[in-house]
Amino acid sequence: MSNSEHLANVMVQCFIDAVSNGVDLVPVVADSTSTSKIKPFVEAFPDRLVNVGIAEQVMVGTAVGLALSGKVAATCNAAPFLISRSNEQVKVDVCYNNTNVKLFGLNAGASYGPLASTHHSIDDISIMRGFGNIQIFAPACPVECKQIIEYAIQHDGPVYIRMDGKALPVLHDSEFQFTPGDPSLLREGKQVVICALGSVVHEAVAAADRLKDGGIEVSVVNVSSIRPLNRQGLANQLSGTDYVVSVEEHNVNGGLGSVVAEIMAEQGITAKLVRLGVEDGGYAAAGDRPYTRKMLSIDSGGIVAVCQQLVNETTV
Amino acid sequence: MNPFQLDVDELEKKARSIRRKIIRLNADSPAGGHTGADLSQVEIVTSLYFRLLNCAPDRVSDDDRDIYIQSKGHAAGGYYCCLAEAGYFPEEWLSSYQHNDSHLPGHPVRQKTPGVELNTGALGHGLPVAVGLALAAKRDGRSRKVYVLTGDGELAEGSNWEAALVASHYQLDNLIVINDKNRLQLAGSTESIMKTDPLDQKWQAFGFSVTQCDGNDVASIVRTLEALKAEGQPNVVIANTTKGAGVSFIAGRPEWHHRVPKGEEIDLALKELADV
Numbered sequence: 001m002s003n004s005e006h007l008a009n010v011m012v013q014c015f016i017d018a019v020s021n022g023v024d025l026v027p028v029v030a031d032s033t034s035t036s037k038i039k040p041f042v043e044a045f046p047d048r049l050v051n052v053g054i055a056e057q058v059m060v061g062t063a064v065g066l067a068l069s070g071k072v073a074a075t076c077n078a079a080p081f082l083i084s085r086s087n088e089q090v091k092v093d094v095c096y097n098n099t100n101v102k103l104f105g106l107n108a109g110a111s112y113g114p115l116a117s118t119h120h121s122i123d124d125i126s127i128m129r130g131f132g133n134i135q136i137f138a139p140a141c142p143v144e145c146k147q148i149i150e151y152a153i154q155h156d157g158p159v160y161i162r163m164d165g166k167a168l169p170v171l172h173d174s175e176f177q178f179t180p181g182d183p184s185l186l187r188e189g190k191q192v193v194i195c196a197l198g199s200v201v202h203e204a205v206a207a208a209d210r211l212k213d214g215g216i217e218v219s220v221v222n223v224s225s226i227r228p229l230n231r232q233g234l235a236n237q238l239s240g241t242d243y244v245v246s247v248e249e250h251n252v253n254g255g256l257g258s259v260v261a262e263i264m265a266e267q268g269i270t271a272k273l274v275r276l277g278v279e280d281g282g283y284a285a286a287g288d289r290p291y292t293r294k295m296l297s298i299d300s301g302g303i304v305a306v307c308q309q310l311v312n313e314t315t316v
Numbered sequence: 317m318n319p320f321q322l323d324v325d326e327l328e329k330k331a332r333s334i335r336r337k338i339i340r341l342n343a344d345s346p347a348g349g350h351t352g353a354d355l356s357q358v359e360i361v362t363s364l365y366f367r368l369l370n371c372a373p374d375r376v377s378d379d380d381r382d383i384y385i386q387s388k389g390h391a392a393g394g395y396y397c398c399l400a401e402a403g404y405f406p407e408e409w410l411s412s413y414q415h416n417d418s419h420l421p422g423h424p425v426r427q428k429t430p431g432v433e434l435n436t437g438a439l440g441h442g443l444p445v446a447v448g449l450a451l452a453a454k455r456d457g458r459s460r461k462v463y464v465l466t467g468d469g470e471l472a473e474g475s476n477w478e479a480a481l482v483a484s485h486y487q488l489d490n491l492i493v494i495n496d497k498n499r500l501q502l503a504g505s506t507e508s509i510m511k512t513d514p515l516d517q518k519w520q521a522f523g524f525s526v527t528q529c530d531g532n533d534v535a536s537i538v539r540t541l542e543a544l545k546a547e548g549q550p551n552v553v554i555a556n557t558t559k560g561a562g563v564s565f566i567a568g569r570p571e572w573h574h575r576v577p578k579g580e581e582i583d584l585a586l587k588e589l590a591d592v
Contacts (some may be wrong), residue, residue: 026452050451051482052478052482053481053482053485054353055478055481055482057440057444057475057478058444058447058475058478058479058482061441061443061444061445061447061448061475061479061480062443062444062445062447062448062451062479063448064444064445064448065444065445065446065447065448065449065450065451065452066448066449066451066452067448068433068434068445068448068449068452069379069448069449069452069453069456070379070452071452073448086437088441089441089444091439092435092436092437092441093434093435093441093445096435097426097434097435098427172472284510311492
């Protein structure tokens with residue numbers, strides 16, 4: 001695997017490996033063959049893909065029927081349409097029926113940038129958290145993504161995986177071992193604890209390194225596993241600091257910021273929390289990714305500024 | 317193979333028995349019911365479970381069994397009465413319909429009730445899932461057939477027509493859709509709320525092989541379903557029914573969409589449904 005990889009390519013290679021190893025895995029797409037970068041899979045297994053056309057409700061329903069027939073069904077299409085257009089099929093057919101369907105929400109967050117809010121998925125984590133049975137993951141790098149998908153394929157039950165839409169560099173070394181539920185500590189420092197989700201973990205790490213150069217020590221916790229979640233483990237990471245900052249390319253309501261707020265309240269952690277992401281009642285700006293992230297203060301510069309402001313509050 | 321294989325006379329008797337169960341089940345429900353929808357479908361589910369379906373209570377995990385999906389999930393009561401009559405669970409359970417923590421909730425839940433293949437209740441879900449089941453069976457070379465029962469009001473849900481496109485595209489001739497066409501829905505007649513006619517032409521245009529039958533006549537249902545032989549095309553059977561069929565003061569009356577018999581209505585209904 002190269003140092004930087006598109007997560008959809010990782011997904012497709014995992015599918016090829018699974019079928020090669022005897023897993024009866026069937027990807028289901030809604031005309032989304034280019035979105036899912038599924039061509040190498042089709043070349044390897046020409047008769048296996050199911051394409052239902054531009055129709056997300058039947059994409060999810062068909063996947064459920066395939067799963068009830070003993071197959072590992074994997075829907076692969078753009079996250080905004082998967083979550084919104086087929087919302088009741090996800091709730092009822094996948095989750096309530098507890099079927100063995102893996103939902104890949106591709107190009108999630110504001111990956112589609114200038115295509116504007118119809119194509120942004122800034123509500124998927126909050127919606128999926130409201131549904132029963134389903135496990136929820138948001139990989140931050142190709143290595144982690146591969147391990148999450150391998151786990152999801154062997155797990156008997158529904159899984160949602162939030163996939164970023166750009167090539168992402170590797171964050172973890174070869175020793176990394178993904179454990180469902182466990183947040184991973186990427187930088188350590190107690191002046192501020194930054195919790196980040198998905199691709200913006202890279203922004204948080206870059207911010208931490210810049211802050212360290214400026215004499216401010218911050219932790220970066222990658223919360224790739226939303227359900228299951230080792231809540232005590234995350235609480236331990238959040239303890240002993242005066243400031244917690246959550247960072248996500250998602251609405252601040254119902255996503256990582258809400259998870260962190262719940263855990264802090266439940267565990268009696270009294271640090272000040274700043275939630276960075278799409279503000280209450282808002283949408284992500286339509287523009288390229290640097291612009292969109294800058295507007296939301298979820299780029300490394302914005303995170304640095306917020307952390308500096310918080311730390312300076314203490315020292316004044 | 318179906319374990320019962322009843323003839324038409326026996327199916328008619330069975331249907332009457334199931335109707336009596338429906339009256340009692342709804343009368344015992346603390347949370348209302350859908351008596352009209354339960355009664356409308358009786359001959360359809362009876363013909364399937366006691367003659368046509370290749371499935372049985374001791375084969376609920378058999379990979380080759382036929383699958384029946386009750387997409388009109390609000391008619392769970394009638395479905396439960398048929399499953400009980402066929403031996404999928406004890407008849408005593410019927411008196412617990414919609415009671416707290418019952419095996420028989422107000423809409424089908426497969427985790428709760430033996431024989432239920434899919435959780436339904438929200439409409440327009442059965443057909444897309446049936447498409448996936450039928451597609452898997454074809455790919456795996458199984459003889460399985462997949463039957464799905466929809467209401468006619470339910471056909472306003474667009475997911476059905478998405479699924480119809482896919483069923484036709486993938487030539488799912490092992491899929492049999494039955495429309496319980498009783499011409500009534502919650503708020504009134506389908507004609508006034510959202511007309512689906514000409515329904516046969518719509519299905520034909522979507523690539524289905526279309527037949528019609530009298531959905532409250534077991535002879536007509538059996539004859540129609542046993543004669544299906546569309547090759548390379550999914551099937552739809554438009555079963556023309558009367559909502560609340562079998563009980564004179566319920567049949568055809570919209571108010572019985574979500575009503576249950578009470579007091580002397582129970583005795584009157586049971587008297588009409590006595591074996592002749």
